[in-house]
Amino acid sequence: MPDGTREVAVFACSHRGGGNSDAAAALVARGAREAGATARVIELRRFRVLQCLACRACAAEELSRCVLAGKDETETLFDVLMTAPVVVFASPIYFYALPSLCKTWIDRSQRFWEARRKKDPWVMALKERPAFACFVAGQPAGQKLFDGARMTLKYFLVNFGLTLTEPLGLRGMDAVGDLPSAAEACRAVVELGRVAGQAALGESGA
Numbered sequence: 001m002p003d004g005t006r007e008v009a010v011f012a013c014s015h016r017g018g019g020n021s022d023a024a025a026a027l028v029a030r031g032a033r034e035a036g037a038t039a040r041v042i043e044l045r046r047f048r049v050l051q052c053l054a055c056r057a058c059a060a061e062e063l064s065r066c067v068l069a070g071k072d073e074t075e076t077l078f079d080v081l082m083t084a085p086v087v088v089f090a091s092p093i094y095f096y097a098l099p100s101l102c103k104t105w106i107d108r109s110q111r112f113w114e115a116r117r118k119k120d121p122w123v124m125a126l127k128e129r130p131a132f133a134c135f136v137a138g139q140p141a142g143q144k145l146f147d148g149a150r151m152t153l154k155y156f157l158v159n160f161g162l163t164l165t166e167p168l169g170l171r172g173m174d175a176v177g178d179l180p181s182a183a184e185a186c187r188a189v190v191e192l193g194r195v196a197g198q199a200a201l202g203e204s205g206a
């Protein structure tokens, strides 16, 4: 039975399996375990996530519930964000942004934004915790390459009590295998995992 109190939850956000963000997620998990935490990799593409209907029912609903709750696996993913001591996102950059599946999931969190706006006790009671991210991008350059993904992730996570630290952005990672064959980048990702693992231990009081 994994010890959830010191677990680092790592979301792997690519639509393709076995690529650079999957490799990054595995390296983060390795670093977290080296730090003494446990780690779980969650591949987003395995989850069914329906699009936000923009119906605004969550704004009116007493507990800010979503009309789609139970019709897909979105709430299972939200449960992780509400309870994990530390979360890490390993994601590719698609058109200067997060991949569409991840963004679809993020849009569904509108009910958490509404709950914060209304100061619903259940959302205000969520513990403040740290979050981390590693972005991989095919382009070798581009000053603002990670800005879109960083901003979206930051304002998504804040509604769960999660504060995003400055993401690690890796450029020039395009083909499958580019990250695993870049030793320096791999070291940086493992180090990110170690920091996340230490944060999880700190959250658990260990």
Ligand SMILES: Cc1cc2nc3c(=O)[nH]c(=O)nc-3n(C[C@H](O)[C@H](O)[C@H](O)COP(=O)(O)O)c2cc1C
Binding pocket: 014, 015, 016, 018, 019, 020, 021, 022, 091, 092, 093, 094, 095, 096, 097, 136, 137, 138, 139, 140, 145, 173, 174, 175, 176
């Ligand atoms: C739909 C799509 C859009 C992309 N857009 C960008 C982009 O805007 N900038 C960039 O540097 N790379 C872009 N890429 C390249 C990916 O970021 C790169 O191949 C990355 O390594 C993919 O991660 P993965 O191996 O985890 O799937 C794009 C790739 C795809 C499939």
